């Protein structure tokens with residue numbers, strides 16, 4: 001009986017419980033206010049997301065495995081799996097992802113969504129839960145991206161052999177559906193960036209003599225068809241073209257026509273953005289198959305003028321950071337064998353200043369001279385711009401085209417001045433007559449004042 005009384009005395013009364021609760025909740029509120037005062041809202045959500053990620057990613061460490069998809073492979077070539085995974089994961093973004101990167105790209109109808117660093121995605125494949133975590137790293141190699149994939153240890157083989165194949169296949173199916181050509185550009189020491197390539201030039205629209213046009217198309221056809229031939233003869237499956245001629249004769253348009261003809265992406269390599277020999281090799285290695293690598297205005301790069309000069313130049317000048325020999329090595333030396341099914345195109349307005357090493361037979365498979373407009377080329381331009389095949393003034397214009405140097409670009413400019421064929425052709429005639437006049441005057445001056 002006395003022990004019962006003792007115990008009853010130890011049970012707190014209702015009023016004391018209520019007062020305890022009220023002082024507890026007051027302290028809690030006070031603590032919350034102090035926390036909100038001290039910790040800013042952004043930091044608060046950051047800490048919350050880190051905690052969430054920590055628990056969802058790490059789970060029970062011992063029974064979970066993690067694969068890391070890093071953007072570079074041994075610091076050398078770009079790891080395609082990161083691009084594939086990023087694309088795949090963009091379709092898995094759900095309501096749990098609070099911060100999403102969004103963008104609108106030319107040629108795409110809707111808004112594209114992308115993962116932000118620090119975000120987690122949980123994907124389910126045949127009942128297996130796979131947690132993806134996307135983040136950036138900063139180390140001696142620079143800034144890069146990586147993705148972690150965490151899953152139960154017992155599914156390791158399945159993830160490696162089946163799930164990752166599923167990711168690659170899904171990516172392939174999705175990109176093939178909306179496949180447009182791409183043009184890649186490399187800025188500073190980071191990977192290639194691309195946008196959709198939508199150049200309208202085709203071999204049909206090129207103002208160029210038919211025979212030359214046909215020989216280029218035949219060459220491209222035979223390149224495509226000779227995979228086994230290249231393999232059998234131990235040569236890398238690649239082809240090089242040097243396009244030379246004055247500005248405005250269609251070198252860039254020809255590259256676009258080649259890309260559209262072959263359905264190849266274009267990699268626009270600006271030598272000025274290459275940091276070193278290693279950077280050059282790395283850049284070239286990161287070019288996909290079925291691509292055209294373009295080095296435009298190669299004459300504007302003093303380093304590819306004359307080899308001896310450029311190599312000397314390299315040691316003195318801080319701006320020149322790779323050698324011509326490195327460039328040549330990437331085109332058809334040992335390093336070139338790492339790349340298959342690709343085309344390299346150099347363009348220049350001044351072939352005569354290029355290093356002979358670049359011009360030697362076999363280096364560039366085809367040297368294509370892009371010349372001033374011919375009468376045949378003019379017919380193509382007229383058909384492109386005005387949709388006509390004949391005109392009363394053609395005969396007079398043909399005579400002038402043969403006697404002056406007019407680029408297809410300048411004639412195209414005149415044709416664009418009006419949609420009315422008579423007016424536009426009249427502008428072309430006026431332009432050519434003016435050119436003829438200037439030429440005659442120049443010749444007269446030269447005759448009067450010979451050097």
Ligand SMILES: Nc1ncnc2c1ncn2[C@@H]1O[C@H](COP(=O)(O)OP(=O)(O)OP(=O)(O)O)[C@@H](O)[C@H]1O
Nearest residue numbers: 205206207246247248249250251252253408409412
């Ligand atoms: N051969 C051509 N056929 C059709 N269009 C042409 C041709 N050449 C030039 N053009 C027209 O002129 C414009 C400029 O031509 P393009 O840029 O291809 O010349 P380019 O030789 O590459 O010049 P640059 O050496 O200055 O880069 C093109 O957009 C196109 O409209």
